[in-house]
Amino acid sequence: MDKPLKILHASLNKRVMVELRGSRGFHGTLDGYDVPHMNLVLKGAEEIVNGETILKHNTVIVRGDNIIFVSP
């Protein structure tokens, strides 16, 4: 398994920070992902826009397309 995928897999059920294009991001618990799109499922996720939490989501499916980085 490639290293990026391995790190993502090891982050399951842990809190991650996901930075997206457009000054948006999420802090949440990684519940799942798919390959090769890197779409993510986050639980208990805070949606952050321009550095401020604007909304909390029980569950959110984030499209991989817009992801800049994932920080476990």
Place this chain on the structure above:
Amino acid sequence: MDKPLKILHASLNKRVMVELRGSRGFHGTLDGYDVPHMNLVLKGAEEIVNGETILKHNTVIVRGDNIIFVSP
């Protein structure tokens, strides 16, 4: 089935929030989707631009390309 798809599938016939690029989004009942594009069909959908509901749609086909996240 991958987790993102599984969560999407479990959201059928439930209200979801769909955030799109360009400060646009929809609140509506998920009526269907396709794979791998993640094009969605929403029923009873409110179209939201810059935080305000500007239009209601009985049915709308949303192209997956522009989706940032789906929140069930």
Place this chain on the structure above:
Amino acid sequence: MDKPLKILHASLNKRVMVELRGSRGFHGTLDGYDVPHMNLVLKGAEEIVNGETILKHNTVIVRGDNIIFVSP
């Protein structure tokens, strides 16, 4: 047949609203489409820019790439 395609197919010969990137859209009668690009053919189409009808087209081929949503 996937649901998004099924809804598109059921909209043939009906008026649809097509929202495109760049504050542009069309109101017209759906005359055809292709798969998987979702290029559309509209008849009797009004081209709308920033909310105003600027031109009428007997026929127009709209590339799927730029479509945000189709509302039957």
Place this chain on the structure above:
Amino acid sequence: MDKPLKILHASLNKRVMVELRGSRGFHGTLDGYDVPHMNLVLKGAEEIVNGETILKHNTVIVRGDNIIFVSP
């Protein structure tokens, strides 16, 4: 043959209006196209930027990537 392609084919040797991203467009005689890129060849084409004709081209190859719509 899919409908969008059929309409494009029926427009050969006729005047078409091509709208591109970036406030640019062409009016010209459709001389050819390819599939699936939808690259076009126009003859006797006026190049239009922000609504004004800025140049005339005997022949121009337009990349399909940038096309928003083609209006026969």
Place this chain on the structure above:
Amino acid sequence: MDKPLKILHASLNKRVMVELRGSRGFHGTLDGYDVPHMNLVLKGAEEIVNGETILKHNTVIVRGDNIIFVSP
């Protein structure tokens, strides 16, 4: 051979105008191209930014991705 490619091929060793995204372009002699990317090689090429020649290149490889049109 598709028409766009045929016109490109017939332009070999002739002066062409290449318009790129981002208000940039080239005037030069078409020395070669590839398929399907439409990367071009131009000889004796003037690089034009915002309508002014800013640099001359003996040879330049232009990536097809950024091309809006080629005018022979």
Place this chain on the structure above:
Amino acid sequence: MDKPLKILHASLNKRVMVELRGSRGFHGTLDGYDVPHMNLVLKGAEEIVNGETILKHNTVIVRGDNIIFVSP
């Protein structure tokens, strides 16, 4: 092995500078990568926005899509 990949491989366990679109970058130790996406894993990574370090990450998965260059 192609040269770009060879250089990337030789940079494993060394400090690299990664420039991303959107005035963002990372300085960190290259811990892994995948092919062909060029997704990277960096350890001990400083996140740099507009020339200033704004955050330190123990580990970060950087999507290849947004990378402009990697400087070992």
Place this chain on the structure above:
Amino acid sequence: MDKPLKILHASLNKRVMVELRGSRGFHGTLDGYDVPHMNLVLKGAEEIVNGETILKHNTVIVRGDNIIFVSP
């Protein structure tokens, strides 16, 4: 071998100018490339932003995605 690739290959170990999207570029010695991405390796590379050299890199891997042109 296609002409663009042939010219790139003939530029190995020679100084090239690489123009990227976002007002950025490099002057450096071409040390390698890959196909079909056109990722490049440059040695002794000056990074140029808005016309000024801001940094020198011993080695840099430039992703092909962002390249507008390569001038040998």
